[in-house]
Amino acid sequence: MNSPALRTGLMIAAAAIAVGLYASVFTVGQMQQALVLQLGRVRTVLNQTGENKPGLYFKVPFIDNVVIFDKRVLDLDLPVQPLLTADRQNLEVDAFARYRIIDPLRFYQAVGNIALANQRLASFTNSGLRNVLARSSRDAIVRTERAALMNQIQEDVNTRAKELGVEIVDLRMTRVDLPAQNSLAVYKRMNTEREKEAADYRANGNEVAAGIKAKADRDVTVILAEANQKAEELRGEGDAEKNRILAAAYGKDADFFAFYRSMQAYEQGLKSQGTRLVISPNSEFFRYFSDPQGRPPAGGAARAAN
Numbered sequence: 001m002n003s004p005a006l007r008t009g010l011m012i013a014a015a016a017i018a019v020g021l022y023a024s025v026f027t028v029g030q031m032q033q034a035l036v037l038q039l040g041r042v043r044t045v046l047n048q049t050g051e052n053k054p055g056l057y058f059k060v061p062f063i064d065n066v067v068i069f070d071k072r073v074l075d076l077d078l079p080v081q082p083l084l085t086a087d088r089q090n091l092e093v094d095a096f097a098r099y100r101i102i103d104p105l106r107f108y109q110a111v112g113n114i115a116l117a118n119q120r121l122a123s124f125t126n127s128g129l130r131n132v133l134a135r136s137s138r139d140a141i142v143r144t145e146r147a148a149l150m151n152q153i154q155e156d157v158n159t160r161a162k163e164l165g166v167e168i169v170d171l172r173m174t175r176v177d178l179p180a181q182n183s184l185a186v187y188k189r190m191n192t193e194r195e196k197e198a199a200d201y202r203a204n205g206n207e208v209a210a211g212i213k214a215k216a217d218r219d220v221t222v223i224l225a226e227a228n229q230k231a232e233e234l235r236g237e238g239d240a241e242k243n244r245i246l247a248a249a250y251g252k253d254a255d256f257f258a259f260y261r262s263m264q265a266y267e268q269g270l271k272s273q274g275t276r277l278v279i280s281p282n283s284e285f286f287r288y289f290s291d292p293q294g295r296p297p298a299g300g301a302a303r304a305a306n
Contacts, residue, residue: 024061030054031072033104037065045105069104073169074114076121082179083130089138094175097125097157099166106165120164121157125171128156142176262287 028034028046036044036059043064046057059066076097083091099121101107111117132153133141141149154171161168178186250257 024059025056026059026066027056028054028068031070033069033071033101035067035069035104035108037067038063042105042108067104067108069101069107070114071101073098073100076118076125078122078125080175081126081129083133085133085138085141086135087137090179091133091138091141092175092177092179093129093133093173095125095129095171095173097121097168097172098170099161099168101165102167103165106163108165110164117164117166121161121166121168124157124160125153128153132156146173 026034032054034046034057035042036046036057038060076099078095078097080092080094083093085091107117111120132149136145136149140146150171150173154168157171158168246257249260
């Protein structure tokens, strides 16, 4: 009973049973869906939307084969492609798509794997982009109708994508630009237009500035002329009033007026900054120096008589 041959046989049997059990079970995750193939024929679809549940499943070892597909949203990045718009404008369009497998059985029968599915979807998307954008203008693609155009392209691509068992959940253009050689010409034209506009604004500004300056100079000239005229009038009125007051003062007290005028003459003629006068001390100019009454000196009067 305990012979080595028996123990070896039991170990081989246990290993075979373990291998058989391992080969007869498989798991399907939350983010997965699976096809169970029996000799190449689809026997069961597991964890498809609305069907079955994720978990542990059994299969016939070495007869059943399990193909796992991702249930999450998958990425599809499209290469940049040139397009010709309805207004004969060349554009370079860079786009991407997001899709998921909604029918694993159809997906397996149509393409079988993700790589081939990406190729087919890229072909569908590029065709949809060309068909829709070729009927639209550049402004509509870039600005005014971009969202509506993308929705239309997504609907068209989805119609063909259902043949592969997938659904396009999002389709967007990441970049729409002119070819490099066209962009340079457009930038030059835009630069020329901006320079022309700047020159026009500058010329208009200089014209307005010249007009404002001329008006300001004219206003200054008028204001100065009016001010000088007013000043002359006021100066004349002041001189007239001065003369009237002096005449009235002279009429009231001629001696005091003469004394006051002599004091003003002394103040103006005898400055403190080294003023020199070549004049006789007995001159009429100094009469108030020798007599407070302003009478000329005797010698001066005698000389005046001679």
